[in-house]
Amino acid sequence: MKPFEIIDHTADVGIKAHGNTLTELFENAARGMFSVITREGANPQGSHVEKNIEINKDAGELEDMLVSWLSELLYIFNREKLCFNSFKIAGLNNNSLKAVAGGVSIDLYQNDLYTEIKAVTFHNLKIEEDVEGFNCTIIFDV
Amino acid sequence: MTQAWQGKLEKLDNFRWKIPQSYKPGMKVPGLIYASEPLLPGIINDKALEQVVNVSFLPGVVKYSLAMPDIHWGYGFSIGGVAATDPKNQGVISPGGVGYDINCGVRLVRSDLILDDLKPRLETLTNSLFNNIPSGIGSSGDIKASAKEEEEIFLKGAMWAVKRGYGAEEDLEFTEDRGSIEGADPSGVSVRAYERGRDQSGTLGSGNHFLEIQVIDEIYDEEKANIFGLFKGQITMMIHSGSRGLGYQICDDYVKSMISCLNKYNITVPDRQLAAAPLDSVEGKAYLSAMKCAANYAWANRQCLMHLARNVFEKVFNKSWNSLGLKLVYDVAHNIAKMEKHKVDGKERVLCVHRKGATRAFPPGHADLPELYKKAGQPVIIPGDMGTFSYVLAGAIGAMQETFGSTCHGAGRRLSRSGAIKACAGRNIDKELFNKSGIIVRAKTRTTLAEEAPEAYKDVSEVVDVVHGAGLSVKVARMRPLGVIKG
Numbered sequence: 001m002k003p004f005e006i007i008d009h010t011a012d013v014g015i016k017a018h019g020n021t022l023t024e025l026f027e028n029a030a031r032g033m034f035s036v037i038t039r040e041g042a043n044p045q046g047s048h049v050e051k052n053i054e055i056n057k058d059a060g061e062l063e064d065m066l067v068s069w070l071s072e073l074l075y076i077f078n079r080e081k082l083c084f085n086s087f088k089i090a091g092l093n094n095n096s097l098k099a100v101a102g103g104v105s106i107d108l109y110q111n112d113l114y115t116e117i118k119a120v121t122f123h124n125l126k127i128e129e130d131v132e133g134f135n136c137t138i139i140f141d142v
Numbered sequence: 143m144t145q146a147w148q149g150k151l152e153k154l155d156n157f158r159w160k161i162p163q164s165y166k167p168g169m170k171v172p173g174l175i176y177a178s179e180p181l182l183p184g185i186i187n188d189k190a191l192e193q194v195v196n197v198s199f200l201p202g203v204v205k206y207s208l209a210m211p212d213i214h215w216g217y218g219f220s221i222g223g224v225a226a227t228d229p230k231n232q233g234v235i236s237p238g239g240v241g242y243d244i245n246c247g248v249r250l251v252r253s254d255l256i257l258d259d260l261k262p263r264l265e266t267l268t269n270s271l272f273n274n275i276p277s278g279i280g281s282s283g284d285i286k287a288s289a290k291e292e293e294e295i296f297l298k299g300a301m302w303a304v305k306r307g308y309g310a311e312e313d314l315e316f317t318e319d320r321g322s323i324e325g326a327d328p329s330g331v332s333v334r335a336y337e338r339g340r341d342q343s344g345t346l347g348s349g350n351h352f353l354e355i356q357v358i359d360e361i362y363d364e365e366k367a368n369i370f371g372l373f374k375g376q377i378t379m380m381i382h383s384g385s386r387g388l389g390y391q392i393c394d395d396y397v398k399s400m401i402s403c404l405n406k407y408n409i410t411v412p413d414r415q416l417a418a419a420p421l422d423s424v425e426g427k428a429y430l431s432a433m434k435c436a437a438n439y440a441w442a443n444r445q446c447l448m449h450l451a452r453n454v455f456e457k458v459f460n461k462s463w464n465s466l467g468l469k470l471v472y473d474v475a476h477n478i479a480k481m482e483k484h485k486v487d488g489k490e491r492v493l494c495v496h497r498k499g500a501t502r503a504f505p506p507g508h509a510d511l512p513e514l515y516k517k518a519g520q521p522v523i524i525p526g527d528m529g530t531f532s533y534v535l536a537g538a539i540g541a542m543q544e545t546f547g548s549t550c551h552g553a554g555r556r557l558s559r560s561g562a563i564k565a566c567a568g569r570n571i572d573k574e575l576f577n578k579s580g581i582i583v584r585a586k587t588r589t590t591l592a593e594e595a596p597e598a599y600k601d602v603s604e605v606v607d608v609v610h611g612a613g614l615s616v617k618v619a620r621m622r623p624l625g626v627i628k629g
Contacts (some may be wrong), residue, residue: 009215011215013559039589063414078338079338115559116629118242118243119394121217141243
């Protein structure tokens with residue numbers, strides 16, 4: 001099972017993330033998002049940083065939590081110029097998420113980044129069960 | 143992942159195609175697509191038409207879910223989508239009908255220069271623009287605003303920039319809504335949005351945002367061109383940018399808030415990116431007034447960008463921008479929702495017009511036009527791709543009768559970004575453009591060049607011919623690119 005694939009979208013960019021479990025799906029979706037930003041296989045260099053991430057919100061659907069999780073990482077990337085490459089989710093349900101994300105502090109002007117993601121969209125977003133576990137297609141506005 | 147459209151598409155005439163309301167239960171109005179036979183295969187092989195159908199589900203939608211000929215698959219609305227909703231008939235406002243880059247738009251600056259004046263300095267000018275205008279991912283600029291000043295930007299838009307010395311009072315006259323839409327309320331802007339907007343004024347951004355030096359190579363309507371101050375052989379400059387991180391965050395905040403109130407208002411949408419709230423609800427009003435803050439920020443941003451570019455011209459030509467005749471022709475928004483008066487079945491109504499990748503195109507005589515342009519109609523600025531053409535059109539009466547005063551916004555993508563990268567593998571797009579057409583291109587990354595390669599886009603001339611032929615706007619002038627800077 002591939003953790004994620006980058007898929008075609010006319011105006012924007014999408015990924016299809018997979019996971020044996022829901023937490024793995026969430027971790028792989030984050031990996032996919034950063035590979036859109038930095039280019040697949042790229043390995044930006046910089047000093048290592050770890051962040052604890054905690055999201056608490058009103059109960060909604062799990063898809064809403066997936067968007068919140070990715071949006072939170074994107075927000076930290078934009079604010080602190082942290083390019084994440086490892087994700088460990090410690091707790092996940094419809095209204096809370098706890099995770100540790102590791103990455104490197106980068107200089108936007110030194111790194112030839114690939115794509116600016118403006119936002120994580122809800123477009124046709126649906127977490128689906130399959131034989132290997134779960135999958136979800138996520139479209140980013142770029 | 144794309145799948146050809148299987149549904150019904152009725153040809154009404156050479157420029158109009160209809161998706162009947164009977165296509166799907168839940169559609170409140172039919173879909174109406176402006177296209178020509180040559181553009182149609184590209185449209186059908188995309189997911190955009192299903193999105194036109196989705197928009198027709200919105201409560202209070204009036205007459206049609208519309209699509210311009212540059213339509214392509216987006217999220218929520220298609221890009222090139224237009225829909226008007228009626229507040230008196232439970233009409234809603236949807237952040238997905240505006241998009242994340244609120245008031246992404248284009249401005250066109252004319253000059254007194256002709257091609258011969260520019261040629262010897264084109265390379266210096268392009269390089270200098272590239273070095274002096276912040277661009278690229280997360281770019282921040284030298285134009286900094288404190289939190290208090292940011293609030294001023296939200297409220298006053300381009301006026302804030304002019305007051306700071308970035309341009310002249312006259313520039314406001316030639317900006318849609320004079321660069322400042324009324325009713326902006328900073329209290330609905332989140333701390334995060336403030337933070338993301340703080341140091342991004344006067345930055346271009348990345349992706350399809352650009353600044354381009356052009357020459358007018360064709361005039362279609364002498365009278366209107368004269369009124370707009372345009373002539374054949376003239377050098378122009380086009381700027382395409384939006385509200386940067388501020389707009390993205392406002393849209394993000396409000397899509398989430400509207401998803402959580404879909405049940406409260408008993409609204410069903412086929413795609414949650416279309417989440418909406420009634421125009422007269424607390425949530426609907428809050429979004430509209432926060433959206434206006436981002437719209438004003440975008441007008442201030444394009445005003446700052448023009449100011450930075452004028453400074454570069456001054457240095458390169460050793461003359462003031464005024465003596466170079468660097469005047470703003472017009473600035474248009476192409477991602478916005480606005481309350482506007484329109485006639486529906488003979489009666490005037492105030493409607494919320496969502497334009498997602500579509501441009502306002504008010505006809506001659508419209509009250510909202512600058513005095514100077516009353517006779518010609520509103521200038522409509524249509525950027526093409528970096529290898530072919532861009533256009534100036536003028537709004538026409540057909541737009542008021544059929545499309546709530548709207549027309550197309552660009553060429554529209556034909557290839558996905560990864561499709562474009564594949565198509566350009568192993569090629570040097572900037573070299574090709576230079577060798578073939580003498581166009582100088584500077585971009586932050588090689589990937590941007592491939593993603594934005596001319597073949598990634600539809601034929602802008604074909605798109606423009608449709609809106610011209612359908613009477614939504616008329617062709618005035620065509621520009622060809624000379625120097626391009628990309629984010």
